[in-house]
Amino acid sequence: MSLSVALITPSYSGDFESCRLLCETVDAYVSGYETHYVVAPDHELGMFAALAGPRRRIVAESTLLPSPLHRLPPTWKGRQYYWMRGALPVRGWHTQQLRKFGMAVTQPAARVVFLDSDNVFVRPFDVSGYAGGETPPLHCDPAAIRAEDTGHPRWLQSAHRLLGLDAPSFPADDFIGQMIVWDVAVVRQVLARIEQVTGTNWAVAMLRQHAFSEYLIYGAAVTGDPALRARHRITTVSPCLTYWQGPALDAAGLARFVAQLAPEQSAIAVQSFTRTPLRLLRDLAFPPRLAA
Numbered sequence: 642m643s644l645s646v647a648l649i650t651p652s653y654s655g656d657f658e659s660c661r662l663l664c665e666t667v668d669a670y671v672s673g674y675e676t677h678y679v680v681a682p683d684h685e686l687g688m689f690a691a692l693a694g695p696r697r698r699i700v701a702e703s704t705l706l707p708s709p710l711h712r713l714p715p716t717w718k719g720r721q722y723y724w725m726r727g728a729l730p731v732r733g734w735h736t737q738q739l740r741k742f743g744m745a746v747t748q749p750a751a752r753v754v755f756l757d758s759d760n761v762f763v764r765p766f767d768v769s770g771y772a773g774g775e776t777p778p779l780h781c782d783p784a785a786i787r788a789e790d791t792g793h794p795r796w797l798q799s800a801h802r803l804l805g806l807d808a809p810s811f812p813a814d815d816f817i818g819q820m821i822v823w824d825v826a827v828v829r830q831v832l833a834r835i836e837q838v839t840g841t842n843w844a845v846a847m848l849r850q851h852a853f854s855e856y857l858i859y860g861a862a863v864t865g866d867p868a869l870r871a872r873h874r875i876t877t878v879s880p881c882l883t884y885w886q887g888p889a890l891d892a893a894g895l896a897r898f899v900a901q902l903a904p905e906q907s908a909i910a911v912q913s914f915t916r917t918p919l920r921l922l923r924d925l926a927f928p929p930r931l932a933a
Contacts, residue, residue: 816860
């Protein structure tokens with residue numbers, strides 16, 4: 642059995658060139674998917690239209706976000722914020738998470754795989770073989786969240802509140818990573834549970850928490866329900882090797898990093914804030930031909 646799989650990439654103008662490279666490597670190396678959806682802010686759709694293709698659609702974020710959420714003028718605090726009555730202002734990082742949920746439940750495939758703009762495929766990858774089987778993979782980093790950590794403990798606590806689960810104990814499992822797979826039927830159940838617990842729209846409920854993580858919400862929902870847990874297989878190895886933080890990589894450093902790729906890994910993700918030159922990543926994915 643092989644279920645249909647879609648790819649989802651939320652992006653914005655600051656990551657446009659990285660997103661362009663991702664799309665090129667998807668076209669060159671990835672098979673087994675229905676459609677690649679790139680979700681962008683409405684005012685940047687003209688820029689992202691250049692990435693559209695036979696199997697790639699550009700989707701406006703306004704079609705996925707709750708209508709009470711308004712984009713504030715960028716002059717407010719000098720950065721882009723969104724706001725709705727009854728919640729604190731949020732940034733694009735928050736709305737990116739809402740876009741993932743919204744896109745997952747509005748597209749027709751049975752499974753979705755999230756690809757950040759920083760992802761670059763360097764080997765052939767059959768996404769159907771990875772995500773389309775009877776039990777989708779649930780990426781897990783066991784006992785990786787400590788109570789004293791920044792960010793993750795609060796996000797996990799928010800997930801448990803939204804889902805009506807007991808407060809988490811630490812150390813706790815982490816479900817954040819690259820190339821995360823969701824089962825769409827499970828996503829619908831997760832969002833329905835949030836609405837049942839909170840008595841409000843799922844997106845509004847998340848925004849009112851303010852500190853939340855889409856991947857921790859899904860992971861906590863699955864591992865907190867034996868029936869949902871039985872529908873997944875836990876994996877601790879991602880198909881994407883990630884350079885989360887550190888100095889910018891030069892050609893030699895990138896070569897050493899890529900040498901760590903495991904046989905089952907087909908992509909790398911070098912976080913944009915490391916300032917690693919994009920041309921080095923492009924040369925890695927598409928090695929320049931030697932002069933004759």
